[in-house]
């Protein structure tokens with residue numbers, strides 16, 4: 001773990017010597033709570049396939065942006081820091097902002113020993129770091145877990161160096177299949193369940209309009225054009241993805257965005 005100057009003193013250090021800040025967040029911290037939403041999809045490998053696609057896309061964006069340089073990165077809601085392993089060759093430093101207390105396995109403990117990596121246990125709404133101190137900020141399926149998204153966007157903008165990038169992935173509340181089910185009891189119930197652990201549910205255009213109040217959007221698309229149907233998804237997802245990405249680019253289940261801090 002590298003040493004960094006924190007803007008404010010942590011409330012305490014945990015058993016792994018990670019600086020911790022108290023927060024009063026009521027939901028969104030323990031992802032397991034909504035596992036009943038996708039328990040079968042987890043068991044059948046769908047969740048892993050989707051998250052691998054998202055991580056692949058984000059790591060490609062990181063290497064494009066870094067263009068061979070080493071960069072200072074920060075991830076918001078990085079859990080045990082798994083994504084560091086995907087981009088560590090590009091990282092000069094990598095700070096994981098993860099407020100949820102978590103047991104660290106062997107790999108996570110290895111990360112803590114890496115001189116480029118550190119985890120700060122605080123909210124993405126209030127990060128105790130200097131202005132303009134990072135080149136790239138990532139939020140992989142985590143931004144909708146933060147209570148006040150405008151506060152988090154202000155914080156991300158403050159931390160990014162000029163021309164730095166904010167790269168995020170987010171659920172799309174208006175994927176093609178949710179659009180078809182729009183107004184149905186099934187979808188209303190599902191949105192209520194999602195709301196138990198998430199603070200926002202945005203469509204492609206809502207995401208575009210919220211982010212563009214803070215950043216210049218450089219690249220925005222979606223992926224995951226087939227929802228979970230046991231076994232069937234394995235054969236259909238690759239086909240629907242190749243069709244959907246060109247024909248219905250706003251209607252996949254995951255929104256992918258690259259924003260630039262241009263001013």
Ligand SMILES: C[S@@+](CC[C@H](N)C(=O)[O-])C[C@H]1O[C@@H](n2cnc3c(N)ncnc32)[C@H](O)[C@@H]1O
Pocket residue numbers: 025028029030031051076077078079097098099100122123124125139140141142143145146147
């Ligand atoms: C769906 S998980 C995604 C984890 C990881 N990015 C991944 O792709 O596997 C959402 C993460 O956001 C974290 N989170 C919740 N509230 C947060 C907050 N206020 N600030 C930053 N992260 C938060 C959760 O603890 C959780 O680790």
